[in-house]
Amino acid sequence: MSQTHAPRAQAADARRPEPEIPVAFEGLHGWFAPGSSRRGVLLCGTYGFEQLCAYRAWRGLARSIAAAGCATLRLDYPGQGDSRDASPGEDAIAASVRAIRQGIAFLRAEGGADEIVLVGLRLGATLAALAAREGGVERLALLAPFATGKAYLREMTMQARLLDVLPDRTPIAQPPGSLLVGSFHLGPDALAALARLDPAAEPAAESAAAPARVLLLGARTDALAGHYRSLGGAVEAGPFPDLTQLVSDPLFATAPEATFAAVRDFACAGALPRSMPARAPRAPCRIAGAGWTEETARFGPGLVGTLCGPPDAHPAGPAVLFVNSGRNVRSGQGRQTTRLARRLAADGVASLRFDARGIGDSADRPDGGLPVYAADAIDDVRAALDHLASRQAGPVVVLGTCSGGYLAFRALCAEARLAAAVLVNPYCFALKPGTDVEAMIRDAFRGTVSYAERARQGRFWRRILGGEIRLGTVVRALWRDGRAMAARGAARLARALPGRGSVVGEIARLRRRGARIRLVYSAGDMGMPALRTHLGAHTGRAAARLARRLGYPVTVLEGVDHSFSLPADQDRLFAILTQVLRDAADTTERARIPARRSARGPADARQRAEAQGAVPAGAVSARI
Template identity: 60%
Template structure:
């Protein structure tokens, strides 16, 4: 394949319980990508997709997948770690048997590299010919220790205290490692097998020389090198960056020497991927400007209701902590269809034309409209739209513009509008990474120590204070007559939404930074807010911005079911004084208690 040839379009396929993407290629060497787990893979998802496309563009059939219980895959019937090992073996078998390749190269990231190597321990027959291990964990205990440290940084309450953990479990970035998974991790050890996982191995990362020595002693040809850009890949879901130089080395090692002409007829015989369970059935859609989404339908009777879900931040369509996938299948069990999709620049959808971040992008509402049009063409016109944080921003814009939507559930909406020219990346870095403002943190001794050490610059503080002051001024003037009487004002758009019979349900975690925005536009009275929106604002006390705990997700699900039910065309008009929302405290009560 020449550099000018188009990159093959990936095809969704199933590997047992695992959802996978397969990109055909003419060469006889296939490449399997084994990502890492949970939060880290959510950060790396976009870059991992780019690596797969680069390898496929070089001519090798390429396969990447979600482990069972993660992403868009089914939940495994048994323990998580054995299911992940089985999925890796199924991927190798797919490339050899279905794609018809003669050689297989495997690329593993972090825990995925560890599992890829161990998948060959008891494997019989043709296995891995080349193996790339990107910063592997030599033992599962090392992975557990590092995830425990990450958890203390990632899973925190609004006051920055650690989130309470469930007994015998570990939450890491809203992904939960259960007791059995933790026990199985404790038994993983790359130094234990008596034979190497592959004849040729590329090991990139810190402290890999001991493992490289072990593999050389077992007869493998091993190359080593650093992985200097690992942190930028797996530590930040909003601003993760592709490690281009490292991935170029990975591509070259994976495809070097690949030859032959593979039988492409096998690819044409692949059937569309449909994952099903007792309560739901899912299939992938491509629509609009190359967007990718998944329609989840009830296996039983459909109520006629469909929920459209918009990405939060840069989380792929499965959602932070896989919440969206789980919610979609729970909706299907209740007879409600749903559609989760990726905006441009997120997940499996193409890049934005200018390469910018999709967060709070004004033109992304057109992609939401494209999703509504697509669903309408399938006979699943959505009645309710759901979004969290930046997804709530896009959901509100779509609700205001598209009369087909009759209800919205907006979770932790930070702002209704964003002024043109706003530096979104700076706003997000300064606002959402810190639940406390600079003035509040000024009362803390460690804040001043960071200033004196030079870790925080005074110019940065001054700029942040100016932005905070401008935001407070904007909120203060939001209900002034010259703004509320404008048709484009938030109050004006909400009034038009309500006149057509649609309603807005807003949910916040306690002390969320978006709460003052609602008060600025609609006042602090529960009754006044309820009359204007159609529902009172619900505050979930004792939870984090991402609603990581299952109990909080349950309360949001109860609200969503109610909004869907009351958005049906046959439903009675919204009462002038709506009843209290279930599952949380009202805005006024939470602020006083």
């Protein structure tokens, strides 16, 4: 979609009411849809990496239940997504169960629900079962629940060995006393609470009644089924055959349509109509914490974003625009984007994190295609900049990781309102028209060793002869590897003779405009070949030339994983981003001050700008 036609598409989208609205209560962030029946359904998602994978499908389930007439609420647990962190001294599990009970109260008060249904997924199912023991729940749907917290910990410990690795596939050293799973942290208190978690053994409240109807889907649910039958509940049990496709890959996760249809029917069957439909709350979705305030809103062509800033944000200060990495919702891998935004706000910097179309809570893409590396995602960035500009007039720095780094670079090239970009482990800088993006992504994450290199290994041929690997697959992969080598050679030639369409030519135009690029890589990351292909060496004598070309030297960090999962690595990224923001603010200030005064130096210029109110004092502090 071109920029010319964007307003027309936005107007058309605005005429279609959204079934859900963002809500905030008790420090929790959620999505609510009022219903026409007397029944309310609370969706209790799973935790961390698994919820990151299931997010879009979980949203679809909530919408299908709302379309059937039930008021629905899905929420982020404390310390997850866009909710506030758990209260000091409260472990994450107790806080999550408390949040479910608060969600039930919200459905009764705002949704007018007389009957409550809890639908839980994985660990969320275990937590829902625990919350239901306090009573007030008529129906309970548990999807692939963990019988105990120990069972969850065993599975997550195995997943961590596969998910949390360095670029050379070496496992990341786990933080002492904690568990890192797909960049999400479970601290000592959470681990201790999970080790004790056993819904079937927890004492029920004296006045509590067991849910009258229970749906159990998944393997190894016999013990829970027996437990609920012993309490007098009517239990339906069945398989969950498509669970793996839902919770194992955030980029290519697929919704289990048949299973979710059965869940919707169970949740909504027999719901009685209300005499008058409930109305959606009209208050803005706002949450505040120590040094930050946030508001989640819709804007542009069906986009959803969360604007974060200090309570007294200065409109002329610098700001950050976060773009999605892959199909990760705007809170980010390991919830890093939410934490980084709130940390920036405490230092006086506003930011906007948003979901492009086809990701998280934003509208579907018109073509229904993969949103990653999509050319028209630039239109989403423009709409996000418009939304940010309604609150902030200072320089904007865009930050993206991996595929988000690609989008951030393309946005910097296309949008003059962006002052700089921080690109973290970008896989590429340009795509040839007609590129099969899905095949490219699957090949990239196949591993760092190409089939040509594997062909030199005897075990590789034994696997072919044994039928473990199909020869046709190898031939196709070798053809792709060959084309990739040819493309790298062509790019090297283009770099030597930079033309208008080359990456080097684009960067030269950016530098003439005054924009700068900060490239940050984990040592050995799979995106580094693209750096060498398009921009040349980043070490030795070439390093200084490359730094002049970009505006910053290339930063390569040893011992850091692709997602910057560990807190110490996130601190390093925060320091880099803060420096870029400081430089952008200083450049803007110098441009505002008459040339005859600017000769006194950047430090004096900043003091004069602060005195004139052009930028807030300490807008980007040195607390890094």
